[in-house]
Structures are given as structure tokens and as C-alpha cells.
Amino acid sequence: MKYRFNTSTMSEWKIAVLFLGYVLATILAPTTAAENILNEESARSASEQQKLGAYLTRAGNCMGCHTAQGGQPFAGGRRLSTSFGIFVTPNITPDKEAGIGSWSEEDFWQALHQGKSRDGRLLYPAFPYTEYTKVTRQDANAIFAYLQSLPAVSQINPPSDIRFPYNFRPLLSIWRALYFKQGIYTPDQSKSAEWNRGAYLVQGLGHCNACHTNRNLLGASEEDTLTGGRIMGVNWYAPSLISRLEVSSGDWTIEEITELLATGISKRAVASGPMATIIRQSLQHLSIEDIRAMAVYLKSIAENNNDDTSGTLVPVISENMKEQFAQGRKLYDTYCQECHGVSGEGVAGIYPPLAGNRSVIMASPLNTIRTVLNGGFPATTAANPRPYGMPPFQQILRDGEIALVVSFIRNAWGNSGSWVTALEVDRSKSGER
Template sequence: MTESFVPANYSFSRTLARVGAGLVLAASSALALAQGPTSDIVKQGEYLARAGDCIACHTQPTGKLFAGGRPMPTPFGTLYSPNITPDDETGIGAWTADEFYRMMHSGRSRDGSLLYPAMPYGAYTKVTRADSDAIFAYLRSVPPVHQPNRPHELRFPYNNRELLLGWRTLYFREGEYQPEPTRSVEWNRGAYLVQGLGHCSMCHTAINALGGSSESKAFEGGLIPMQDWYAPSLTSNKEAGLGDWSIADIADLLQKGTSKRGAVYGPMAEVVYDSLQYLSDDDVKAMAVYLKSLPQHGGESTNGKSAVTGEERNLLSQLGSKIYAAQCATCHGKHGEGKLPDFPPLANNQSIQMTSAVNPIRMVLNGGYAPGTAKNPSPYGMPPFAQSLSDEEVAAVVTFIRTAWGNHGTPVTAKDANALRSAPLY
């Protein structure tokens, strides 16, 4: 038997226990045949909904599961996620599986209206019909919540959905994932999850002024609009390129939230907490195999231009060295060597040296924890220093760690630090 790509591993076969004879056996067998597949597909749908991280947008932090209403700020105004519980009036209770698949595959709602691309249908279009049906079956099994959808608050002309026709022409390519015949089943499974349900490119590909992204720049990194976190390039050796990572380290980072090479914070911590930690070891490994295969290149030089002069840099580094010794060295080591697996190294750390200094500045200001996961239930965290360090002191310590121990990052300014003090804490 030749191997074939299977988007989801679910089986409708069940073993029927012997209950008795005659009508009793016939009735129990009929019941198992009727309910067994339904139970299996709902369970599979729950797993796939986790893979798609549906909860992140469709559940408010203190709200009911999938009842929607979560605000999603964009450069064009605020969108509010819809109710996707099986309530007939305010949710998707009256939807059919065909209508749900059209929404996933084509980015159109039940009434045919175009969806705004905050719903990642550009990625979900790759999801197979079988997987879409499983997710739909699961969503229909959750408790219905009667909660009317909140209207979007978009500025003119972005509140005109007809303009999405032009956007879709430029940036949307409809079609299910097509396996690459020259690649392994495992690689194809990883590609399906990363490109489709995982919608990883939504953050790790730069977004332009129209809210679109270029396939030619997929996974090359970019600033996440309105969140002020930088999603690093997965293809650049100067950022988070994974070419020299082991499969095990990539898988650990995705599933545990921490590995020998580093830890996740900010929006990626939420992805691991809500989604990736629940995936099977085989699926996480498949994603790691695919991600490691992404073409690697040198990327943009980390030695970018800086507004800081040589003398200012020396003064910042001297001040930063003192702050580091007093506040940071206990955990990260005198020479930035770190203390694995709890405290990541800062020396020769690609994420510290990237052209964008947004992430290290935010970590110093706001601190953070790696997500608590089944395989790392009690992560260590970093305290915030926004209240105890001035803008100049934040700039000094970030400049120090970006340029010490052979690191090749550029200095940052007090203005850079101040600009991120009001960034949203999520």
C-alpha cells in the first residue's frame, strides 16, 4: 500500500460490545452505528478547532465559549468577532455544513456577504471539506449562547464591504491544500497545518497599508499591526530562521512554549496556550519538519542605521551594563549565558539582535511569562521594569544586551522605549 496524505486522522469505526441477543443486540448496534460516528467527528472537530485557535478570537477573556464579541483593533477601525455557538438566532444554529464550508473556503457569510480578512479565510481556504465538516459538527455540539453580534466600528470607506472585492483580487487565492507529491506524508501534514488551520503567515508575514500580504514574502516576519509585537522571520538566519534548529527544539517551542533555543512570549504565548499545546506529538513534529524546511537566507543585516552616535552608544552601554548587573545577571548570567531551560541566554540570541528592537524593549518594560502548558506547567517569568526604569534606563539596558558578548544589534533610544510604554498588554 502506498502512503497518501491524510488531512485528519479520524475513524468512524467502533467496536460494538455484546449487550444481549435478538432485539436488544440489534437496537444497541443500531444506536452505536448512529451515534458512534457523530461522537468521533465531534471529538475530531474539537481537536481541529484547537489547531485553528478559534477560541482566541471568538471567546472574550471573561465571556462564554465561542459567544464572540471580542474587539479586534485594526488600522481601519475595530472589528468584533461573531457568535459561533449553535444559537439559532444569534449564532450559527441555523447554518448548514455547506454554508459553513463556503465561509471557511470562500470567505463569504451565510447571506453571501464578504467577510473582512481578520477572519483568516486566506489560510482556512486550504482546509479540506472533511475537516470543515468536523469543526462544524463540534461547534454545533457546544452550549448555545444567545448573544447578538456587535456591529463593527470601521471608518469610512472601510465600512463598505464592496471594497473587499478589490482586496480579494489582490490578496486572496481560493483553494484547498494540494499535497506536494515529492515530499513525505509528514511534511505535507505539517504544511497543511501551518499554511491552513494554523494560519501562521497571518503574523509572520508583513502586512501592508491595505491589510494584505505578499505570498512572495511569506514567513519573512513583520510588525503585528495594533499589537506592537514583532513576529520574526522564519526564513532569515538573522532573525528566527529555523534552518539550524533541531526538529526536537522546534517541536518543544511550539508545544511546550520553551526549548533549549528560547521561549515564546507575547501573542505567540497565547497561541501556544490556547492551541498548539493540545496538538498531538505527531502533528507538532510534522509542523516542525515543515518549518525547518523553509528556505533560509541571510536576511536583512542586523547592523542597521541607528540615530545613536558613537559617544552616546558608549554612555548607554556603560549605564546599561550597571543596570544589567543589578537587575538581570542573576537569571540571565553575568555574560548573558542564561540558565536553561528556565532563563534563556541573551548572548548570541537572534531575537535580541534583530533590526527591530520592539520585542526586547517590550520584555524589559512589561516582562512576561512563557505559557503554562501540559509539558511545562510552571514556567518561570520575567518581572516588568516599566515602573522602576526610566526611558533612558530602558534604552540603556536594551542597548547593552543588543551589543554585548559579541551581539551585533544596534542601539536604541529613550524615544524608542517611550513609544512602547502605552502598547497593549496582550
Template sequence: MKRLIKFTLGAGVVLAGAAALVWVLNSRDEIDVSAPVAAAAASDSLIARGAYLARAGNCMTCHTARGGEPYAGGRSIDTPFGAVFTSNLTPDEKTGLGTWSPAHFWRAMHNGRSKSGRLLYPAFPYPSYTQVTREDSDALFAYLKSLPAVAQPNKAHALRFPYQSQAALAVWRALYFSPGVYKPDTSRNAEWNRGAYLVNGLGHCTACHTARNVMGATEGLDLSGGLIPIQNWYAPSLVSPHEAGVGDWDRQEIVNLLKNGVSKRGSVNGPMAEVVQGSTQYLNSEDLNAMAQFLKELPGTSAPGSPKEPEIALMAGSPSAADAVAPGSVAALGAKLYEQNCAQCHGDKGQGVPNAYPALAGNRAVLMPQTVNLVQIVLNGGYAPATAGNPRPFGMPPFVLVLNDTDVAAVLTHIRGAWGNQASAVSPLEVNRIRASSGR
């Protein structure tokens, strides 16, 4: 009995200590929202600055449901743990930010807490937004308060047990979230620091371009690539010259890609096309150049002495080498399907058409070990965003109803092994998995 009592007491002490530690870690750098704030009309310049920053953060894309009012929320963000619905950011007093103060909004950005103090789910990327300065947060808030109020109640999240509980979220935050405003690197110039601030803060590029663990947390800010959960797109590494690293690119080509969605060295598709469509095309040249400098100088982005690669897609020779990675029957099928469906645009030797259809020969997006993006594009089509610099982009039609899993695998295996390309084969099982995940 004494041993049981001692064990129970000991376990209680351990649990109490763990709970206290979780509470302390969740209270780090907490924002005081108790002080009254005198209401003051925001200046036009502050609102304009906030509108620009909202573009930089691509806020409207997530906080607008399809066919809904801008910033009124209601869009479902699917996660491996269930669905999270975005909140109403319009100044409606009952369902939006109408009764919030700048301090409440700053706490949401910096600490990941709602007005009531409730912990927010990191589908709202506060692990990145915590780096945003108070000044920029206040400008964002001024802009959102200037919007027309929309009375649209927020939808309850649909998360599975135990992920729907505040206790579980508090443990997650204690393990993986640490608040802190961006601190400039004094060894770098102001332009590099501005680029780092935009990429790692409002741009929240880490949310896609860094791998997540089983608990859905990104490990650091390494930007080394990762599969986007549920969407089944691979956000390529921004530090690898073999994926989407731009260390050997001319800075203007990086700016063109972010501004127009296309450049001489590449084009964007998939989720990155949405980023350009809703965000980066609206940034000014100073910020785009700052981001370009930061991305060019990421560790590992250049491979000294390596030849420059042909045009790539997705930032998103010999007649055939497919026989080296696939049986003769598969290689023959892939070559036939390519001739019938692909050669008209991409060329009989995978050379592509400049400013229209990307080359496939030597294309690093084609050669990456991760093949999910290739399967997605063949099944569902690939489209660059319409921008001021590229208002009528060329696109690729979907083949989801034309090619079966074996066909898609065969033609991709052919492309990855032809014209000097030397990449592994794609299996029908890989294609089936992607098709099934998209309900097609």
C-alpha cells in the same frame, strides 16, 4: 457637448467593467448552499476530530471575550482600520450557528462569506482557512454544533469609512484573496505536506509571520516576518536563520518548543505564547513532527557553515562593546541599570540560567534589527505559557513603572552591545512609541 457625452459614456463603461471584474473575482470557486441537507446526528468520532481541529486553529482564543462564554464571540480584534468583533460560534439559533448548514460553514471557511452571503472581514483568517479541506470543515462544524448554545448577540464592527462598506471589502478581496483548498506537493512526503497544511491552513501562521501592506493584506505565504498591526509585536521570520528559522535545530527541539513553550534552543513569549497556550500544546506528536519538518525545510532556514546560536527567546566575551554604538554616558547608564535589574537572572556576562532565564549573549532575538519585542518585554514583562511539559514557567516582571524611556533605551543598548553582541542602539523615541501605543 459631444466630447462630454463620450467621456461620460466611456467612464461608465470602464466603471461597469471594473465592477463586473470585481464581482467575478469575488465569485470564484463559490460554494452552493442552496441544496437542502438532511439533518443527521454527528458521530462522537467526528465531534472529537472537530474539537482537535478547533485547537489546531486556535479558534476559541479569538471567539471568546475576556470573561465570556467559550466560542460565544464578542472579542475585539483591533486593526489599523478599526475594530472587528468576533462572532458567536455556538449553536444558538438567533445569534450563533444554530440555523447554519455544513455548506454555510464551508463557504465561510472557503470563500469568506456568512450564511447570508455577506462578505466577511479578513480578521477572520479565511485567506488561510480557504486551504482547509471540506472534510475538516465539516468536522469543525460538527464540534461547534455540539457546544452549549449561548444567546449572545454579535457586536457591530467599528470600522472607519470606507472600510466598513461591502463594496470596499469586495475590491480588497478582488485584489488580495483567492480561494483554493491545499494541494499536496507531490515532490514532498506525506509528513511534509501535513505540516504545510497545518502551518499554512488551520494554523494561519502567515497572519502574523508575513508582512502586510498598507491595505492590510499579506503578500503570499513567505513567512519572512512582519510587525503585528496594533499589537506592536514583531513576528520574526521563520525563513531566516538570524531570526526564528529552525533549519539547524534538531526536530525534537522544534516539537518541544511548540508543545511546551520552551526547549534547549529557545522559548516563546508575547503573542506566540498565546498560540502555544491555546493551540499547539494540544496537538499530537505526529502533527507536531509534521510541522517541525515543514519549518525545518523552509527555503533559507539554514545558513551552511554558520555556528549554532545560543538559546534564543521569543519564537518569539568582551566585557562590553556598547561604546561602539552609544555615547559613554548612555553606555555607563545601561551597564549600571543592567547590574541593578537584570544580572541577577541573566548573569553578569549575559550567560543566563539553563531552563530558567535565557542567555542574552549571542541571542538572535536580542540582535534582530527589529527592537519592538525587546521593548515590549522590558516594559510589560515576558512570560512563557504554562503547559503540561512546563507547568510553572519562569517569567520576567514588567519594568514599565520602574524604568523611564531613557533607562529602557540605555539598558537595551547595553545588552545589544555587550559580551560580543554587535547590534544597533535603541533610542528613547523607540521606547516612547511602544509605551504610548500600549497606553503606559
């Protein structure tokens, strides 16, 4: 136990009492009043530390990856398939054998900040330490305190099944030299505290870039962050968060972005697939101030990006296409209109609009095809506890018909996007829902 007092502000009698307390505590240990007070104080600050840690652990969605389906929280065992093989997440409960119970704060910092395990083993970036490196030491300590307060689970997980040559861990040192920039977030002094808080969360614990980026053949994200890309091993496209051709956050109000991130749905859009999962598991639990800070940051990075939206190609519709367009419209009127509206206007907060919806018209039609094939539900959140769903059409429509109706919604009501083929529909079928 450590005592610290400042003699200049503390009257002598207090010191005397403390000293007496200390002497008594030493003599009458372990149950003197003085010791109890001190224990209570450190217990209170420990529990506050754990509370903060629990919150930050939500923000990092650690549980999402470190929990198998139906498994014990944080006991690992979840399988993540990537183009390098299957990663099995480790147990991060405080079990001394199976988990991280024998780790020190320093060991944990080394993992989160540098991507190294306790024994010095280099970790694969399937664990997004490439983003978590931005987290401050204080926040990392709080996460560690929380994890160590959880019940220990003795579950031993099978090893990851990674293909040659990627299974040779030392190769990671080359990868790291090329792609890993270690370092905590440095605030931009020219921006507001709110903007910096948002940037800290988006770039760090939120690990948004883990999905919203293009990965090269070595699984590294491209130089520029949040530029959008296909999520490895999961057949979904995470749009660019900076290009106005793909994301609308530059045009939405801060309130609309906040609403989408906090509840999974706004009158302008709906989050689907892996994004709905992130909102359900992580974002909906964050304070509205933090979500708003993220929205402020997201709006600014999309707003300041000057890529030209006027050059969106307007396809020249041939006679043949006119006929296909008419067929697409017929399918739309039969199967979709009752929810999405005669003019693709949707119903605010229930059915997303399709007219002017960037996730429908962006270059990659993947998510739109997948939604029509598999249907979907927006995130189930406290604010939207019983979301309206969209039925799957895989059993009702043929690939060619899905191609027609998707092409139609990508080009109706002022929308403009590439034409979709039956082959693209077929290729979109693999991968997690």
C-alpha cells in the same frame, strides 16, 4: 438512513438478516434491535467526527478569537482592534438566532473556504479565511460537527466598529480580487508525508501567516508568506519564520523547535506575548506528531532560505557609545544578571539566554523593549505549569535607562544590533500586553 452493502463480499444470509431487520424496523419502529445498532453506529461515528473536530478547532484556535474575555466559549464578542477599526467576533455556537445554528455544512464551508457568510455577505480577513481556505472539506466538516455539538449560547454581540471607507463591505470584492487566493492545500509530492502535514497545519489551520507577515495598507499580507511583520493593532513584532536574521529555527534541531512550540520554552528560546498565547490556547493541545511535523516544515523553510547572515552590520562604536555601553552594562549587572547570567547565557528551560538570541538582536527591537517594560511570562502549559516570570521594569527604570540596557544586550557577548533610543522605548508602550 442510508444502507450500503457490497453483495459480492456479503453472504446472502447477512443480507436476509439485514432485510428482515429493515422490515422489522419499519414495522416496530422506533425501538428494534436493528435500528438501535444502526443508531449506535452512526452515533459513534458522529462522536468520532466531533472529537476530530474538537482537535482541529484547537489547531485553528477558533475559540481564542471567538470568545470574549471571561465570556462563554465560542459566543463571540471579543474585540479585535486593527488599523481599520474594531472587529467584534461573531457568535459561532449553534444558537439559531445569535449563532450559526441554522447553518448547513455547505454554508460553513463557504465561510471557511471562501470567506462568505451564509447570506452571501463578504467577510473581512480579520477572520483568517485567507489561511483557512487551505483546510480540506473533510476537516472543515469535522469542525462544523464539533461546533454544532456545543451548547447554544443566545448572546447577541454588538456590531463591529469599522472606519469609513472600510466599513463598506462590497469594497472587499476588490480586495479579494487582488489578494485572496482560494484553494485547499496541495501536497508537494517531492516531500515526505510529515513535511506535508506540517505545511498543511502551518499554512492552513495554524494561520501562522496571520501574524508572521507584513501587512500592506489594505491589510493584505505580502506576496511572500511568513516573512515577518508588525501585528496589526497589537504592538508586537512577529519575526520572519524564513529569514535566518530573525528566526533560529533553521539552526535548531527538530526536537528544539518541537519543544518550543509544544511547551513555550526550550533551552534556546522562550515564546512571549501573543506567541505565548497561541501556544497556551492552541499548540500545547496538539499531538506531538503534529507539532513535530510543523517543526520539520519550519526547519526546512528557514534552512533553505539563503539570506546572508555574514553581512550583519557590526556597528562602529564611537567614544560616546563606549560610555553608554558601560552604563548599559552597569544597569544589566544590577537588574538583569541574576537571572540572565554574567554572559547572557541564561538558565536552560528557566531564563532564556540573551547572548546569540535572535529575538534580541533582530532588526526590530520592539519585542525586547516590550519585555523589559512589561515583563512577561512564558506560556503556562501542561509541560511548564508554573513558568518563571520576568519582572516589569517600567516603574523602576526611566526610558533612557531602558534604552541603554536594551542597547547593551543587543551588542554584548558577540550580539550585534542597532542602538535603541528613549523615544523608541516610549513608542513601544501602547498596545495590548
